[in-house]
Amino acid sequence: xxxxxxxxxxxxxxxxxxxxxxxxxxxxxxxxxxxxxxxxxxxxxxxxxxxxxxxxxxxxxxxxxxxxxxxxxxxxxxxxxxxxxxxxxxxxxxxxxxxxxxxxxxxxxxxx
Numbered sequence: 001x002x003x004x005x006x007x008x009x010x011x012x013x014x015x016x017x018x019x020x021x022x023x024x025x026x027x028x029x030x031x032x033x034x035x036x037x038x039x040x041x042x043x044x045x046x047x048x049x050x051x052x053x054x055x056x057x058x059x060x061x062x063x064x065x066x067x068x069x070x071x072x073x074x075x076x077x078x079x080x081x082x083x084x085x086x087x088x089x090x091x092x093x094x095x096x097x098x099x100x101x102x103x104x105x106x107x108x109x110x111x112x
Contacts, residue, residue: 011094014069015104018090021062037062043110047084052077055086055108063090071095085109 024036037058045051056075063073074091086108091101 011102014067014094015102017067018063018070018092018104019106021066022059022088035066039108043086043108047079047081047086049079052079052086055088059088059090063092069095072101080107083109 021035022037022039025040026036026038027033029035039055039058042051042055042058045054056077059075059077060073063070070092072091072093076089076091078087078089080087087105088108089103089105091103093101
């Protein structure tokens with residue numbers, strides 16, 4: 001590795017990367033089948049506390065493994081059974097920055 005590329009530390013780039021990692025499935029990216037999460041399968045499980053915990057653990061695993069620019073990851077998953085979806089909020093701190101907490105929120109629902 002030549003280290004001639006510098007990673008982007010712009011907040012919008014990091015938030016976009018977080019969403020891309022979480023919303024993509026394994027084998028979606030050529031030459032990097034390990035990138036992505038198993039959330040697609042979890043969304044078709046019974047919507048209960050156990051599924052919310054599994055979603056939370058999967059998000060933490062993916063971000064800890066594939067996003068080195070962030071630390072102190074806190075995930076909140078709230079079941080929104082009226083709409084067959086989950087509200088996800090991810091709190092994190094950027095490595096090398098002041099102790100400012102940042103947050104990304106989005107809505108996970110099943111797509112057929």
